[in-house]
Amino acid sequence: MVAVVAVVGVAAASVLPSDEGGDDEGPRLDLVVLGDSFVEHSRDQIGAYADAQGLDAEVMGLGGTAICNWEEQLQDYAADPPAVMVISFAGNDLPQTCFNPTDESAADLPSLHLIDSATQLDPDGTGFHESLPCAPWDTDCPATGEVVVRQTDGIHVTPAGAERYARAIVDGLA
Numbered sequence: 001m002v003a004v005v006a007v008v009g010v011a012a013a014s015v016l017p018s019d020e021g022g023d024d025e026g027p028r029l030d031l032v033v034l035g036d037s038f039v040e041h042s043r044d045q046i047g048a049y050a051d052a053q054g055l056d057a058e059v060m061g062l063g064g065t066a067i068c069n070w071e072e073q074l075q076d077y078a079a080d081p082p083a084v085m086v087i088s089f090a091g092n093d094l095p096q097t098c099f100n101p102t103d104e105s106a107a108d109l110p111s112l113h114l115i116d117s118a119t120q121l122d123p124d125g126t127g128f129h130e131s132l133p134c135a136p137w138d139t140d141c142p143a144t145g146e147v148v149v150r151q152t153d154g155i156h157v158t159p160a161g162a163e164r165y166a167r168a169i170v171d172g173l174a
Contacts (some may be wrong), residue, residue, distance in 0.1 A: 035088030037063030042162035115172030120164035
């Protein structure tokens with residue numbers, strides 16, 4: 001049985017915990033994260049933070065993709081599931097590429113769980129933030145006491161934003 005969790009707020013992600021593994025020793029990986037540019041820009045931070053939490057993780061992201069673009073990888077992981085899978089997408093839904101032929105939704109999948117990335121990227125619940133107060137893990141906190149968490153395109157995350165996104169995902173697994 002695989003459970004799914006979605007990351008929302010600033011991006012969407014789904015977590016799929018599983019008791020099943022590819023062999024009798026349990027899952028081959030503790031955590032797999034698949035996603036679009038948010039994961040692509042946060043790959044190193046997610047991997048490092050997961051490792052610091054003692055998790056064996058695999059992180060794959062590619063900007064401009066949608067969940068349907070990862071069908072081959074999802075099938076591979078279904079055959080040999082990790083303990084937890086996070087599927088994270090900020091909203092890429094390219095016309096004519098993604099559709100839901102079964103009309104299944106989160107309500108149809110009780111093992112689907114939600115991770116709200118806004119816990120780190122919108123902690124006061126006021127919406128989009130270009131910068132946020134420095135956190136204990138920010139090594140280069142400027143004199144202003146705030147770090148820029150969004151790139152100049154107003155969408156994608158900077159390294160400081162990627163660190164917050166990584167922590168939202170990994171901490172959301174608990």
